[in-house]
Amino acid sequence: MVTQFGRGQKSQLSAITQGTDLYIGIQVNAPGTSWDISCFGLDANDRLSDDRYFIFFNQPKSPEGSIQQLGAQSGDTESFRITLDAVPPSIHKLSFCAALDGAGSGSQITSGYFRIVVGGQEVMRYPFTGADFTSERAVMIGDVYRKGVWRVTANGQGFAGGLAELIRSFGGEVEDPAPAPPPAPAAGGFAPPPPPAGGFAPPPGGPAARPPAPAASQAPGYGQPPAPRPGYGQPPAAAAGAASPLVNLYKEPPPSQAQPVPPGAMASLTPYAENQAQGRWVQQNSKLVKVRLGEDALALRGSMVAYQGNIDFDYKSRGLRGMLEEKLTGQGLKLMTCKGQGEVFLAQDAADLHIVELGPGQKLCVNTKNVLAFDATITNEVKRIESAGIPGGGIFHFEMTGPGTIVVMTKGTPMTLPVQGPTFGDINALVAWTVGMRVSVSSQVRISRQVYHTASGESHNLQFQGMGGGHFIVVQPYEV
């Protein structure tokens, strides 16, 4: 099945194909103009830190051969072969870009596409036309990038300054300014302002290295009025020549992006399609987790939102001791057992979910309120941090012991604080912490909850002190 992508659309690669040997074909039809298509292998900061991963006609192969340029074939203007398994871990993003060679602009593109073919089957296609572009002289067409898993995005963003600006935005050097297209979107013949001298390495962060973009607005008479383009391609701040974090925008597109919706309800909903990745626990989106049953799993009662297959949900009896614990501590997990064959989708109150894998014997303490689900192979035990003055006489939590997987839920994006010196966490915001730390209660620090009339005025913080490395605590931006 060919998945149609719209501009700006993103997806996990696994939702499209399970293959890792990709053929990427790019077609650019632009009569009268010539476009060079290249692939940039960028590091985690979207920088071209290793020149050997700039794959273009002069360097058609990366050192280990995971990225190869194949040339024009079967209708594609340019094609690449990507062996994802062999791409070195330092390379986080493969950005496929087209840059104009000579005069012209992006609006002269009549048609084109970016497609992924796996095993002879086309699995993804992102079509574009010149209407998507105006005066761009270089276009980032599509990206295959790593964020946990491999993902693909139909980028479609342009650079008026052409290849030189594109390379600089990746932090690369333009050694020979002569072949680089003029950085102003003016027609040929217009003498461009000289680009920065050869060998000039721009500092990271980019703005200083930006070519004189305002030159565009200084030469309005050149057939292509630099009409203020709408939000996506070029933020107004950049057009105004202000020192804007332009490069950051390409890492995280601004939230005000519009995505054209292809016809059909199913196509409209493609961004929300199920993540078909293999594995027992699969994160569907930040708020949904899928578990493949076979072996039993335990989940918070009422957290099932959907399932496929033949599955039973049973009340989890914790035995007499468990029930006593529950009564004494008020910390009983209201759990159910999911049994059967199939897939269960779990979520709770749109909380953010996080999958934590524990190896055999590894332990993690988790606040009871933050447990959504875990493997039946995990043993959990109620523990107590004792201290006078705490309501209830202590703090109860769960100590989970592997092997297995836990799904932890947080309200909002959590923060993991490594414990080096003494580290404090509000009892109400604590989500999880490693075992083996010295924990003490300090109640004299009255920071939180003091502004409310109804607050008791007693605020407890836990102080953690870790011996050795690897200790951490997790807090959420929401106090229960």
Place this chain on the structure above:
Amino acid sequence: MQGQLIQHYGPTPVMDRMSKHGSKIAKVVMWPGFDLFARSGSMIGYEGLIEFDPQPPEVRRLASSWATGEGVPLMTARGQGLLYLADYGKDVIVMQLTPGEAVSVNGKNILAFDASLQWGIERVKGVTMLSGMGMFNVVIRNNTQGAGWVAMVSKGNPIMLDTREAPTFVDTDALVAFTEGLSIEKRRTAGFGSMFGRGSGESFQLGFHGQGFVVVQPSEDERPHFSVRG
């Protein structure tokens, strides 16, 4: 003035009848003759000349089919301009229906749809009898020759499950929308004992199978939020 807020959140280019601004705002291009039904009080801003009718005759006619407190409060919007809609920070899903397509959207999750589409409000079969409360869906069918647009909301990031792969069972509180025409099956997963307080909390689901999809939201929160709205 400088700042991310002012420089980077400007209006996006108009591309379709409906599009999203960020993930939580729906943007609708309005022009005369193409009216829109929208959830009452969901307008957060507009430009141009748009007028709203909170009690359109088309909706009043159907009022008798709604039960107390439930149902789908709708208003009509007509005019020319750009209309921005949102529903208490819920995620927005924009969907285009090709001619002949039909979806059934939970009344709580409907945000807006083209007035040219054929629509009706109906109880989801089976839900009333078992859970004691009705579930009202807006069934929207595209009988026109062109594209029809529907905007829905979901509390948290939604997921679309393909019912062609396998019969899909959904908690009724998490159900957002499904393709009209899927065969629906009631299912009780827990034994009889679970009816009395010790249940797994998952005693009752709706099963869907056939050619289509089900959209599910990651929340089962049933608390009514601000039922009084403009």
